[in-house]
Amino acid sequence: xxxxQTEALNFECETGNYHTFCPISCVAWLYQKIEDSFFLVIxxxxxxxxxxxxxxxxxxxxxxxxMAELEEGDISAQLNDYDELKRLCEQxxxxxxxxxxxxxxxxxxxxxxxxxxGLAPKLESEIGIPxxxxxxxxxxxxxxxxxxxxxxxxxxxxxxxxxxAEKNDRNAIQxxxxxxxxxxxxxxxxxxxxxxxxxxLFGSLPDPVVTQLTLELKKQGIKVSGxxxxxxxxELPVLEEGYYVAGVNPFLSRTATTxxxxxKCKLIGAPFPIGxxxxxxxxxxxCSVFGVTxxxxxxxxxxxxxSLEDYLQLIRGxxxxxxxxxxxxxxxxxxxIRCGMTVPEIGIPYMxxxxxxAELALLEKTCQEMGVSLPKIVEKPDxxxxxxxxKDLQPDLVITGMAHANPLEARGINTKWSVxxxxxxxxxxxxxxxxxELVTRPLRRNNNxxxxxxxxxxxxxxxx
Amino acid sequence: MKLAYWMYAGPAHIGTLRIASSFKNVHAIMHAPxxxxxxxxxxSMLERERNFTPVTASxxxxxVLARGSQEKVVxxxxxxxxxxxxxxxxxxxxxxxxxxxxxxxxxxxxxxxxAKADVMxxxxxxxxxxxxxxxxxxxxxxxxxxxxxxxxxxxLPTSKTEKPSVNIIGSSTLGFHNQHDCTELKRLMxxxxxxxxxxxPEGASVHELKNLPRAWFNLVPYRELGLMxxxxxxxEFEMPYVDITPMGVVETARCIRKIQQVINxxxxxxxxxxxxxxxxxxxxxxxxxxxxxxxxxLTGKKAVVFGDNTHAAAMTKILAREMGIHVVWAGTYCKYDxxxxxxxxxxxxxxxxxxxxNGAIGDAIARVEPSAIFGTQMERHVGKRLNIPCGxxxxxxxxxxxxxxxxPFLGYEGTNQVADLVYNSFTLGMExxxxxxxxxxxxxxxxxxxxxxxxxxxxxxEAQAELNKVPGFVRGKVKRNTEKFARDRGLSEITLExxxxxxxxxGA
Ligand code: SF4
Ligand code: SF4
Numbered sequence: 001x002x003x004x005q006t007e008a009l010n011f012e013c014e015t016g017n018y019h020t021f022c023p024i025s026c027v028a029w030l031y032q033k034i035e036d037s038f039f040l041v042i043x044x045x046x047x048x049x050x051x052x053x054x055x056x057x058x059x060x061x062x063x064x065x066x067m068a069e070l071e072e073g074d075i076s077a078q079l080n081d082y083d084e085l086k087r088l089c090e091q092x093x094x095x096x097x098x099x100x101x102x103x104x105x106x107x108x109x110x111x112x113x114x115x116x117x118g119l120a121p122k123l124e125s126e127i128g129i130p131x132x133x134x135x136x137x138x139x140x141x142x143x144x145x146x147x148x149x150x151x152x153x154x155x156x157x158x159x160x161x162x163x164x165a166e167k168n169d170r171n172a173i174q175x176x177x178x179x180x181x182x183x184x185x186x187x188x189x190x191x192x193x194x195x196x197x198x199x200x201l202f203g204s205l206p207d208p209v210v211t212q213l214t215l216e217l218k219k220q221g222i223k224v225s226g227x228x229x230x231x232x233x234x235e236l237p238v239l240e241e242g243y244y245v246a247g248v249n250p251f252l253s254r255t256a257t258t259x260x261x262x263x264k265c266k267l268i269g270a271p272f273p274i275g276x277x278x279x280x281x282x283x284x285x286x287c288s289v290f291g292v293t294x295x296x297x298x299x300x301x302x303x304x305x306x307s308l309e310d311y312l313q314l315i316r317g318x319x320x321x322x323x324x325x326x327x328x329x330x331x332x333x334x335x336x337i338r339c340g341m342t343v344p345e346i347g348i349p350y351m352x353x354x355x356x357x358a359e360l361a362l363l364e365k366t367c368q369e370m371g372v373s374l375p376k377i378v379e380k381p382d383x384x385x386x387x388x389x390x391k392d393l394q395p396d397l398v399i400t401g402m403a404h405a406n407p408l409e410a411r412g413i414n415t416k417w418s419v420x421x422x423x424x425x426x427x428x429x430x431x432x433x434x435x436x437e438l439v440t441r442p443l444r445r446n447n448n449x450x451x452x453x454x455x456x457x458x459x460x461x462x463x464x
Numbered sequence: 465m466k467l468a469y470w471m472y473a474g475p476a477h478i479g480t481l482r483i484a485s486s487f488k489n490v491h492a493i494m495h496a497p498x499x500x501x502x503x504x505x506x507x508s509m510l511e512r513e514r515n516f517t518p519v520t521a522s523x524x525x526x527x528v529l530a531r532g533s534q535e536k537v538v539x540x541x542x543x544x545x546x547x548x549x550x551x552x553x554x555x556x557x558x559x560x561x562x563x564x565x566x567x568x569x570x571x572x573x574x575x576x577x578x579a580k581a582d583v584m585x586x587x588x589x590x591x592x593x594x595x596x597x598x599x600x601x602x603x604x605x606x607x608x609x610x611x612x613x614x615x616x617x618x619x620l621p622t623s624k625t626e627k628p629s630v631n632i633i634g635s636s637t638l639g640f641h642n643q644h645d646c647t648e649l650k651r652l653m654x655x656x657x658x659x660x661x662x663x664x665p666e667g668a669s670v671h672e673l674k675n676l677p678r679a680w681f682n683l684v685p686y687r688e689l690g691l692m693x694x695x696x697x698x699x700e701f702e703m704p705y706v707d708i709t710p711m712g713v714v715e716t717a718r719c720i721r722k723i724q725q726v727i728n729x730x731x732x733x734x735x736x737x738x739x740x741x742x743x744x745x746x747x748x749x750x751x752x753x754x755x756x757x758x759x760x761x762l763t764g765k766k767a768v769v770f771g772d773n774t775h776a777a778a779m780t781k782i783l784a785r786e787m788g789i790h791v792v793w794a795g796t797y798c799k800y801d802x803x804x805x806x807x808x809x810x811x812x813x814x815x816x817x818x819x820x821x822n823g824a825i826g827d828a829i830a831r832v833e834p835s836a837i838f839g840t841q842m843e844r845h846v847g848k849r850l851n852i853p854c855g856x857x858x859x860x861x862x863x864x865x866x867x868x869x870x871x872p873f874l875g876y877e878g879t880n881q882v883a884d885l886v887y888n889s890f891t892l893g894m895e896x897x898x899x900x901x902x903x904x905x906x907x908x909x910x911x912x913x914x915x916x917x918x919x920x921x922x923x924x925x926e927a928q929a930e931l932n933k934v935p936g937f938v939r940g941k942v943k944r945n946t947e948k949f950a951r952d953r954g955l956s957e958i959t960l961e962x963x964x965x966x967x968x969x970x971g972a
Contacts, residue, residue: 016498018498019505022500022502046560047560048468049502050500052860053506054502067466068466068467071466107499110529111563112563139524384547407516410514430964
């Protein structure tokens with residue numbers, strides 16, 4: 001381990017030949033999150049086959065998403081796009097009657113320049129269901145950025161004023177927290193909050209995590225007025241000019257920009273609430289914006305760290321290499337460095353230095369405080385080159401996309417799938433343990449197997 | 465435009481990639497957007513492949529869209545050539561990138577100048593054909609390429625092998641139980657005293673292809689993959705082929721008799737009748753099983769069959785002829801080859817269904833309420849919903865089709881496996897029925913009741929709601945841990961906060 005470094009973070013860019021999931025995969029979690037939605041992916045057999053196999057979700061009885069499969073007639077523009085989409089959307093309305101239909105554009109709609117944004121308004125007024133257009137294609141985006149395109153499109157649809165009568169109803173989380181309580185109790189609870197401008201959080205998280213983060217802020221007297229996305233499309237949060245917004249995921253830079261430029265909201269730029277260190281920094285930053293002095297945060301963080309000690313012992317001093325897949329890499333690396341690990345390289349599909357500025361600063365600070373070298377950040381990595389570097393570095397753990405996991409394992413390298421961090425609950429104080437549960441699993445498993453002497457399972461001549 | 469929820473066969477480039485990566489030391493370059501390299505995941509995860517999948521994407525992005533691939537594809541080909549030294553590099557677009565109509569042939573020509581490897585463009589219409597057709601075509605194309613190359617160099621062998629020999633055509637990566645089938649076929653050929661001249665494409669080197677004509681005949685066990693190649697070899701070299709799928713006791717015997725006829729016509733003098741009789745009556749358990757009292761209960765039971773041509777046809781015949789099960793309808797999703805299927809199964813079932821619409825198939829199952837389904841993973845899910853047991857007999861592949869143990873569908877061991885599959889499907893059905901009668905099934909309500917009873921602690925509504933969101937199989941544990949935490953601290957009511965605090969405290 002080297003002495004504290006003072007040089008700045010080092011960014012590189014490679015060929016972009018890396019493995020990741022197509023961004024249309026966001027459908028798989030967003031359709032579950034937004035319960036009254038229907039997602040229509042407009043693309044080719046390739047897109048459909050990917051969704052079917054990667055997500056394994058289409059097999060369920062009647063999913064709330066489907067493919068509009070483009071056929072030769074659509075590609076050669078012999079058929080009228082509007083009529084075709086109308087026919088499909090009417091069928092969806094008849095069969096499922098959703099509150100919103102989200103059109104997911106794909107590479108093909110980009111290539112044939114199908115004007116989805118132009119078609120949607122006319123069709124939505126004709127069939128009477130809102131149509132949101134997100135161009136989550138694989139030409140421009142990687143994996144989790146699909147969520148970014150959908151949330152950016154939905155941000156535009158958030159109401160700018162709540163009708164008076166509905167005001168209380170709109171806020172699903174508050175409703176949940178008040179569930180079964182009497183009026184007086186609610187009023188009493190309201191007084192637990194300090195007076196601050198409305199705050200809306202953005203990023204799709206499983207409901208329990210939404211509740212957890214909302215409660216964490218409540219402890220500081222800060223009230224979350226709404227989440228984008230909400231559980232139902234009809235409950236999208238109100239966004240008035242001057243509202244504050246804060247993101248919970250590092251891959252939402254377009255959504256952040258849309259909220260600032262088009263909705264005139266004020267973005268709170270904070271590290272992301274991943275790991276106890278990130279969670280504390282996130283809450284502190286929000287508190288500072290609202291002039292609140294955080295209570296008990298330091299103790300809370302310390303207490304979480306103490307509870308993680310059994311896992312920390314397994315990973316202290318070990319190294320982890322991120323090949324790059326889901327854009328959670330910086331936050332995870334920062335947390336793992338705080339846990340005592342070293343990180344030689346962070347591959348990441350795309351690096352928005354502005355939106356991730358606070359996270360990058362915290363990464364630098366963490367490295368200095370822990371006395372370890374700054375990682376090299378490789379944007380658009382080249383997996384082949386990375387594998388050569390992994391061979392040289394022999395890291396204790398590689399966090400990688402699924403395509404490389406078995407081959408690396410066969411060569412005696414511990415791996416963990418990056419997608420697992422996308423789908424697991426990793427945000428906030430409460431879930432820090434779950435991150436380490438994932439990170440340490442291969443190490444624990446291999447400790448168990450070590451005595452068997454089965455380190456390498458490929459013959460030497462096998463090429464890497 | 466078509467509203468689609470599920471696909472039985474994949475897009476064309478998957479078929480091409482399956483062939484390319486089945487061969488040894490062949491690399492495929494896929495001209496495609498970043499998100500299309502899912503094939504690598506499938507091969508790595510499903511086949512539990514230890515080596516890196518020899519497929520690289522030459523990525524189509526905004527730049528390519530605006531200015532064309534230019535040097536990119538050529539660079540990627542020559543780079544892989546230098547890094548991996550493959551014998552052959554196959555370039556393929558996906559249906560998405562084929563819309564760009566770039567002159568990929570030109571890229572291939574330019575790359576061939578520099579590359580040491582042979583370079584070819586997969587000659588497939590990505591909009592018109594599916595995975596299965598593309599696989600068949602790509603195999604044919606690669607075989608033709610190497611036969612022609614050898615002919616130009618005067619390297620084609622002129623004689624046959626001394627003893628009767630066979631090429632087994634059609635075993636490929638990510639095929640339904642292909643690896644185990646292949647082992648079983650090799651055993652069968654050994655029993656028949658037939659030398660295996662080559663197995664293609666799985667595990668073969670392209671250098672071996674010029675020796676294909678040395679075999680006495682070609683065996684094509686799967687209808688979907690290998691026929692084009694076999695027909696080409698027949699036309700070029702007058703090599704006969706046997707395309708009877710050796711699945712089930714009757715068809716396996718028919719396949720062997722056909723082999724006997726084919727090699728005796730070329731001067732051998734073999735008689736396999738004794739072997740067939742011995743295998744059928746004493747080695748394979750399937751024939752005995754059909755006569756056993758166990759199987760009597762299956763007589764006249766109703767079943768439906770759905771899958772690819774090979775497996776759906778073979779399964780229909782087994783059920784109807786060998787087990788006395790009433791096949792109400794048999795169906796295939798291989799629409800492009802529907803006539804063959806009709807001809808094969810018409811006499812063994814009441815109705816033939818040709819469709820690749822999973823909704824229609826689901827409805828057809830619901831309509832006839834069979835006692836068992838033999839279909840794909842999709843029909844298994846339909847079966848779950850309708851409470852009808854389903855044996856999976858055909859692709860689309862799933863991790864369950866890559867069992868660690870030996871589970872072929874072909875040959876005599878295959879007959880045992882299939883008999884087990886049939887019997888288990890029906891008996892599980894029966895057990896299910898019994899469970900239903902005696903109320904042995906867990907239901908959500910029971911679980912919920914179970915966890916809120918016998919406890920001195922009270923869960924408030926939000927916490928209870930939260931607990932119900934926890935997946936069933938860990939819910940009990942979460943509940944116990946939370947209550948323990950609450951008791952230790954003398955709390956009588958469990959709120960959301962208590963729940964989360966308990967979660968954090970675990971391991972503290
Ligand atoms: S049980 Fe799960 S993994 Fe298996 S087929 Fe069903 S959805 Fe897929
Ligand atoms: S990369 Fe493009 S073509 Fe491929 S699955 Fe994604 S959207 Fe579809």
